Amino acid sequence: MRNSFPDEPDHRVAPAALLEVDDLCLDTPSRGPEEGPLVDHASFGVSAQEILGVVGEEGSGATELVSAIAGLAGPWEGRVRFDGLNVAGLTRKEIHAHRARIGLVTGNPASPKDMLPTSMPVLDIVTEPLRIQRACPRRERRNRARDTLDLVGIEETRAQVRSGDLIPLDRLRVALARAVVLRPRLLLIDHSVDPLEPRSRAIALGLVRRLGDELSMSCLLATTHPANALEISDRIMVMFGGRVVEVASREVMLENPCHPYSYELLAGVPLPSPSREARRQGLPVDGDASLRPEPPAVRETTQGCGYRHRCPRAQNRCALEVPALTDPGLGHEVACHFPETIERLPSPVGGQAG
Numbered sequence: 001m002r003n004s005f006p007d008e009p010d011h012r013v014a015p016a017a018l019l020e021v022d023d024l025c026l027d028t029p030s031r032g033p034e035e036g037p038l039v040d041h042a043s044f045g046v047s048a049q050e051i052l053g054v055v056g057e058e059g060s061g062a063t064e065l066v067s068a069i070a071g072l073a074g075p076w077e078g079r080v081r082f083d084g085l086n087v088a089g090l091t092r093k094e095i096h097a098h099r100a101r102i103g104l105v106t107g108n109p110a111s112p113k114d115m116l117p118t119s120m121p122v123l124d125i126v127t128e129p130l131r132i133q134r135a136c137p138r139r140e141r142r143n144r145a146r147d148t149l150d151l152v153g154i155e156e157t158r159a160q161v162r163s164g165d166l167i168p169l170d171r172l173r174v175a176l177a178r179a180v181v182l183r184p185r186l187l188l189i190d191h192s193v194d195p196l197e198p199r200s201r202a203i204a205l206g207l208v209r210r211l212g213d214e215l216s217m218s219c220l221l222a223t224t225h226p227a228n229a230l231e232i233s234d235r236i237m238v239m240f241g242g243r244v245v246e247v248a249s250r251e252v253m254l255e256n257p258c259h260p261y262s263y264e265l266l267a268g269v270p271l272p273s274p275s276r277e278a279r280r281q282g283l284p285v286d287g288d289a290s291l292r293p294e295p296p297a298v299r300e301t302t303q304g305c306g307y308r309h310r311c312p313r314a315q316n317r318c319a320l321e322v323p324a325l326t327d328p329g330l331g332h333e334v335a336c337h338f339p340e341t342i343e344r345l346p347s348p349v350g351g352q353a354g
C-alpha cells in the first residue's frame with residue numbers, strides 16, 4: 001500500500017490546489033482480478049472556490065472517488081492531499097477534524113429514507129454536525145443551524161417539520177444545510193441532484209453555485225447528467241470504468257471535447273453555434289469495425305483501453321496499451337491514443353468552425 005506523500009510537484013494537479021488527488025486506486029475484495037479497480041489511477045486537483053463536475057455513467061468510479069476524499073472508503077493506494085494535509089496519514093482525531101472541513105451530500109432526495117432521518121425535525125438534523133464537532137457553544141448551535149437553513153431557502157417557520165414530510169427539493173436543501181453548517185472548504189455531492197425533476201434540478205444547481213460563492217467553498221459535483229455539470233462547473237472531469245478519461249474547462253469540454261466517451265455523453269447537449277454542431281456530427285470518427293475486439297463477458301479494464309468495446313475510433317493499439325492521461329496540447333488532459341477534436345475535423349458544411 002503506497003500512502004506516503006513525497007514533496008515532488010505533480011503537473012497533473014492545478015497549482016495551489018485545495019484538493020490534490022494523485023494516482024488514486026480503490027478496490028474491493030469482492031471484485032475479480034479481471035474487472036479492474038473501482039477507481040483506477042485517478043489524478044486531478046480542485047482549486048479554492050472551484051466547482052469541478054465529475055461526469056460518468058454508473059460504474060464510472062465517481063461515487064467511490066467521493067467516498068475516498070471524504071475519508072469514508074478505503075484502504076486505497078495513491079495520494080489524497082487536502083488543504084496541505086495527506087489524508088492517508090491522518091490520525092483518528094485528525095480524520096474527525098478533516099470531516100468537518102469537507103461537507104458531504106449523498107443519497108436520493110426523492111426517496112425519504114435514503115437521505116436524512118425521516119422522523120427528525122430539520123432543525124435538529126442541521127444542528128447535529130455542530131454538536132458532534134463541538135463547533136460552537138451549545139446555546140449558539142441552533143441559531144447557527146437556523147441561519148444555515150435560511151441560507152438554503154428553508155424558512156424558520158419550517159424548522160420543526162420532519163424531513164420525511166418534505167418535497168424532494170426541500171429535502172436536498174436540508175441535506176445541503178447539514179453539509180455546510182460547519183462551513184467546510186469543500187462540498188462533495190454524490191449524484192444527489194440527479195434524481196430531481198428538471199425544474200427542481202435547476203434550482204438545486206443554482207443553490208449549489210450560490211453556496212460556493214457565498215461561503216467561499218469549492219465543490220465536487222458527481223453526476224450522470226453532463227448538463228448538470230455544464231450548468232455550474234468551472235471544469236469538467238469525465239470518468240469511465242474507474243478511470244479519468246478527460247479533464248477540461250467547461251467551455252472547452254462543451255465546444256470541443258476530445259475523448260470519444262465525452263462525445264457520447266455530450267451528444268445530447270446542444271451547442272450554441274450551428275457550424276460547431278455540424279462539425280460535431282462528424283465525430284466520433286467511424287473507425288474500422290473489424291478492428292474492434294469482441295466485448296468481454298464481464299467488464300474488463302485491466303488491459304488496454306476500457307472504452308474500446310464501445311469506441312468507434314478503436315484500433316489494435318487500444319486493446320494492448322492503457323492510454324495515459326496526458327495533455328496533447330488541445331486544452332485538455334485526455335486518456336486516448338487517438339484524441340480528436342471538432343476543430344481538427346474538416347467542416348461538413350464548408351467554412352470555419354464558428
Ligand code: SF4
Nearest residue numbers: 305308311318336337
Ligand atoms: S484509446 Fe482507443 S479505444 Fe480508447 S477511447 Fe481512444 S481511440 Fe477509443
